[in-house]
Amino acid sequence: MRLSKSFVPTLKEVPSEAIIPSHILMIRAGLVRQLSAGIYSWLPLGYKVIRKIMDIIREEMDAIGGQEFLYPALNPKEIWEQTGRVAAFGDTLFHIKNRDYVLAPTHEEIVAWHAQGAITSYKDLPQMWYQIQTKFRNEPRPRSGVIRGRQFLMKDAYSLDKDFEGLDASYAQQDKAYRKIFDRCGLKYFVVGASSGAMGGSKSEEFMVKSDAGEDTVAYCEKCGYAANVEVAQSIAEQGKHLAESKNIFEISTPNVKSIDELCEFLKIHEHETAKSRVYMHNDKPVLVLMLGNDEVNETKLSSVLGGEVRPCHPEELKEISGADAGSIGPIGFKHRIIADNLLKDANNLYSGANKNDYHIGGIDLNRDVPGIEYFDLRIAESGEKCVRCGSTLDVFKAIELGHIFKLGTKYSDALGVRFLDENGKDHPVVMGSYGIGVDRVLACFIEQNFDEKGLIWKKPLAPFDIQLVGLNMKNEIVSDTCDKLYMHLTELGYDVLYDDRRDVSAGFKFNDADLLGMPVQVVVGEKNLKEGKVEIKLRNTNEKQAIELVHLHTKLKELL
């Protein structure tokens, strides 16, 4: 492709609307343009990469027996009402004004609709259906460029099986295909067990990449691969102390001491000699949650321990329940249920609030002084703590979800009446699975992992072009002739070449653009080297340069690409 005739609008300046590297570079390198908040056009260079990702996805879906469909994006609202998902998606679902249509955010309903009445016998099963198509979600906070858009491309696959064993097998096939897809795309990713949210169903796993732009926080062990959303992640951390001798409890005046840090400072003690109190409401009853030192309560764990919804007490409620304000609450004399984090198990000689403003109590032995105390894992895992599986060091960081695989079960077949007859003529609901990949996100995440201060760094499988051919001074006839010939020759050899044949652009500008666009190999043709029968080759991933004789160019490129 000749750059002089192409629409590749590169920008020198960092666009003001972009914060994260992939978004900045996708705009600067002319891959995308934003039409409206969360709505992007893919420009030719960007769409070329999208097509490569879709090719890889199609190959791997076809390899596990996937059959490609194209379902409509415009759906009758009625079908979505039958599964209760108009309400479940709420404001995220786009509605068509004055018509009973919605724009599909995913396609379980439509798959079930097609299966209903068409899949009637066990002989029709299993099926693996997929599509690559535009999805619409009215995300409340579209951001990070195409990573969270209101319109985006998704590969969504659906398995239909006669029983849960069949579903397990389909799920395992998708899991394998996902690993192949992300490996082939050159992504560094990991897999996290997850809860399946609005989709419903039993088991699900998320394929994630580490990124500050992510909206999930995960704990990850590099050594054994343990990975979990911090909402549920476990870790091994230092226990509270159990000293041989338990003191008696004593009250101590602590004027204006509210936080654990202030208490430690005031009494010159270590944070692990203190227990922090948080009071929650559960089924209209207060529960005191004791944490070691400054540890924060993990509300997801708390609500699964207590069962059902929990909320922190309001300040007025707190005063009424305990007689004191936040900062002075503690387990001694607290008249309701008390639970503590596992790290406090059997701890003694602790300081905690006295349920009286400006006072604390010391010498607390939890087992002795808090009858009925119960211990659970209630903490938020933190970086540097130990992995529960292998004991090596955990890392906690932000991550982006690339793809998600779900075991749906019979939720959609039940709602839409998708049933089949088994060998004995007995009828059953079809068992479904659903498997999504964000195609735009794959591209953005690849960039998040492959760039430097100069620009993009493509690797062969996704690179829009293999080679960027740069003619330095195209007004020089020898240079432009050599470039034209090289362009033809390299193209004939099967390389995909982006040819910077622009005449009115300086060498410096061309170098910057080539680095920004980031093709794996640059072939730079200039007068000086040509006089010696040479051109320069630059590898974008290392930025290594090398002058090479024209006659050896092909051999060299074969070695590099």
Ligand code: ATP
């Ligand atoms: P998230 O938690 O990021 O909102 P999700 O759980 O809603 O994702 P799914 O419904 O599982 O996502 O959709 C499958 C895939 O589609 C996701 O793994 C992700 O890669 C992609 N995806 C989801 N929402 C968006 C979006 N708003 N913009 C771009 N891609 C998206």
Ligand code: MG
């Ligand atoms: Mg979502």
